[in-house]
Amino acid sequence: MPDGTLVIIGGHEDKQGERAILREVVQRVGDGRLVIATVASEQPEAYFDEYKRVFAELGATDVAELYLNDRAEALGCDKVRAFDGAAGVFFSGGDQLRISSQIGDTPIEQKVRQVFERGGVIAGTSAGASVMSDTMLVRGSSGESYRIGDLHMAAGLGLIRNVIIDQHFAERGRIGRLLGAVAQNPRQLGIGVDEDTAIVVDRHRFRVVGSGAVYIVDCNGVTYSNIAEASPERALSVYDVKLHVLSAGDRFDLSARRPVIDTRCPGTGTAVRNADEK
Amino acid sequence: MPDGTLVIIGGHEDKQGERAILREVVQRVGDGRLVIATVASEQPEAYFDEYKRVFAELGATDVAELYLNDRAEALGCDKVRAFDGAAGVFFSGGDQLRISSQIGDTPIEQKVRQVFERGGVIAGTSAGASVMSDTMLVRGSSGESYRIGDLHMAAGLGLIRNVIIDQHFAERGRIGRLLGAVAQNPRQLGIGVDEDTAIVVDRHRFRVVGSGAVYIVDCNGVTYSNIAEASPERALSVYDVKLHVLSAGDRFDLSARRPVIDTRCPGTGTAVRNADEK
Numbered sequence: 103m104p105d106g107t108l109v110i111i112g113g114h115e116d117k118q119g120e121r122a123i124l125r126e127v128v129q130r131v132g133d134g135r136l137v138i139a140t141v142a143s144e145q146p147e148a149y150f151d152e153y154k155r156v157f158a159e160l161g162a163t164d165v166a167e168l169y170l171n172d173r174a175e176a177l178g179c180d181k182v183r184a185f186d187g188a189a190g191v192f193f194s195g196g197d198q199l200r201i202s203s204q205i206g207d208t209p210i211e212q213k214v215r216q217v218f219e220r221g222g223v224i225a226g227t228s229a230g231a232s233v234m235s236d237t238m239l240v241r242g243s244s245g246e247s248y249r250i251g252d253l254h255m256a257a258g259l260g261l262i263r264n265v266i267i268d269q270h271f272a273e274r275g276r277i278g279r280l281l282g283a284v285a286q287n288p289r290q291l292g293i294g295v296d297e298d299t300a301i302v303v304d305r306h307r308f309r310v311v312g313s314g315a316v317y318i319v320d321c322n323g324v325t326y327s328n329i330a331e332a333s334p335e336r337a338l339s340v341y342d343v344k345l346h347v348l349s350a351g352d353r354f355d356l357s358a359r360r361p362v363i364d365t366r367c368p369g370t371g372t373a374v375r376n377a378d379e380k
Numbered sequence: 381m382p383d384g385t386l387v388i389i390g391g392h393e394d395k396q397g398e399r400a401i402l403r404e405v406v407q408r409v410g411d412g413r414l415v416i417a418t419v420a421s422e423q424p425e426a427y428f429d430e431y432k433r434v435f436a437e438l439g440a441t442d443v444a445e446l447y448l449n450d451r452a453e454a455l456g457c458d459k460v461r462a463f464d465g466a467a468g469v470f471f472s473g474g475d476q477l478r479i480s481s482q483i484g485d486t487p488i489e490q491k492v493r494q495v496f497e498r499g500g501v502i503a504g505t506s507a508g509a510s511v512m513s514d515t516m517l518v519r520g521s522s523g524e525s526y527r528i529g530d531l532h533m534a535a536g537l538g539l540i541r542n543v544i545i546d547q548h549f550a551e552r553g554r555i556g557r558l559l560g561a562v563a564q565n566p567r568q569l570g571i572g573v574d575e576d577t578a579i580v581v582d583r584h585r586f587r588v589v590g591s592g593a594v595y596i597v598d599c600n601g602v603t604y605s606n607i608a609e610a611s612p613e614r615a616l617s618v619y620d621v622k623l624h625v626l627s628a629g630d631r632f633d634l635s636a637r638r639p640v641i642d643t644r645c646p647g648t649g650t651a652v653r654n655a656d657e658k
Contacts, residue, residue, distance in 0.1 A: 277553075277595075296525050314524070314525045317555075340625045344622065344623070361619045
């Protein structure tokens, strides 16, 4: 299992105030280089300038940009130099298919993976968050209930296994589409991340940072769904979903598929979070 | 237990096409009078004219309007005449507090309750849906995760017990606020109804009608929540919520707090809905 850290951000993270999420990224990069990958966007300039400024303010001394005009550049030798001495990679927002189609199975992707396996941090916001799983959500209506046949999935970077990540979660009313995605194969745990909210994943555990909530959709115990049976315009039915809502400081164990709670007070019947637990 | 039926609609029900939801109302009114209560709205005229037309097209022959300029009218004798021969009442949308504050504990409310207890239908859309429970949601942010202290509740008409109803559910991203409301007291089952979707409640069971989904939030098994502990601006944490998503034709047992499924195929391990079950 890689020694690195993932910082998976639901979009619109704070860039003016406390900046708790971006601070997590900088802390883990230390004196190493932070690569700001703007490949998800067609207009990367503004993204890079803003992130460069914020990361510098937070103490990142060595920041490099990775932008690709096309897949050919990812296959060449020039762009990999951005990763010299890299301890972290930050994927900005845009279109997750731009990331996967341009860097998937290229030397650039290998470099990203190396940073991760050697203990570095891979962070991503919005599209940069979705792309981290093996199977990713690429399109599906927000703000309505899931219509079977409405959802589009694709292969992601596979830095985190057996989860599907959705972003701008409460803000865009995406519980419906995440339920649809997870019901397709309950092996996958659905993780919906609000704006200005992130999960910081170390090995099989994560911790929540930021001002919003993180929704965990677990279809493992589902007793009925119509996902495979009904017509494409039909609304989804799915019974016995388990849902956890986590906020700042809460921890989750991806192996156990459970929030980390401590039952030091069994007599009271009340579960208490163990603030000391790492 | 009353013999009547509740038709609880998430707003924006179809008024042009198949009109499956409004048809349910008309079928149950039969030759009796249907009272269209526009008391939730400050501009009731357009509501009444449109519903009068649609209900007439669907076969309702006797339609009366109930509108109140103030609570004094609800306390008087004039307006109760609208209920002569009433077999159904339909509450249009607007503000649920207008309904409860104007008719709560008045002769008008008694008339509504009589229609229900004598086997009539009480229907309501949007605000008219929310007002049916004993405790109702009156305000709370949509499209974001629940902030403790953000939610406002009030006493509703109490035609259905131990539930909290929310409407325009997926469309306005309201899972966060419904979770917050239900976490306050898990005795209450949360029922989130999409637009153009309704639940038809007969005694302790309901059936789903319409094009969207109905979300059932059950906090009975919750192992941890921060609802009573954290500051008002804090995002909600709540672990081990049970969530069911139902669509047209699905049935739910409010006493058992379970979708109605049939396990006629126990050998297969697959639950099958019993389409024949009433």
